[in-house]
Amino acid sequence: MSEEHLIFTKVNNPTAFRRSELESVKDTIHLLQGFERLSAIRTEKAEKSILLAKQMKELQLLMNKTKGLFPVLAEHHPAPAVEAKTKKGKAKTPKAKPPVLAKEEQRTLSSGLAALEKQLKDIEGKLNVLS
């Protein structure tokens, strides 16, 4: 197209247009700065979460140590009562169960989550004995 045929249109408020354009670019830059800040916050949060998991594991180790040092009382007392009951009833059926449970336990211990589930069940069992 030659310069003779160029058509122009009048912009009535060029200053407002320019101002809006520049301000929107400025806001976009602020948005990108915010993105950088957010990335930094999320990185720090992830690091803190890893630290928290580490601290929780250390706490669990300490708790297990106390468990090992403290004499086991609650577990010993109810055991004879259970045996006495089984002797009165059918004696052979309960003996067949433990190997099946052991196999199931080995399967479930494959993941860390399953191991924690098992620990929770053990503790709940012990708490039930205490109450």
Place this chain on the structure above:
Amino acid sequence: MDTKPLFIKINEYRDIRDIVHLVKTKVSDIKKTLYDIDALKRQEEEELARWHSSVDEIEKKIDVMTHILHDAGEQP
């Protein structure tokens, strides 16, 4: 439940006491880390809120520009 007194060897008692002290320290460390995570979460939410208002501002300015361009196009 058995309420008979319990006797613990003195060295084991000391070990337990020391470990309990360590547990207390560890719990306070965990509380601090949780507090830090909570603060970071709040910062994250504030940043996202700022994003929302920035996007709203940009939208307003684009509307102004669109109106100016529209008015220019309407002229004979």
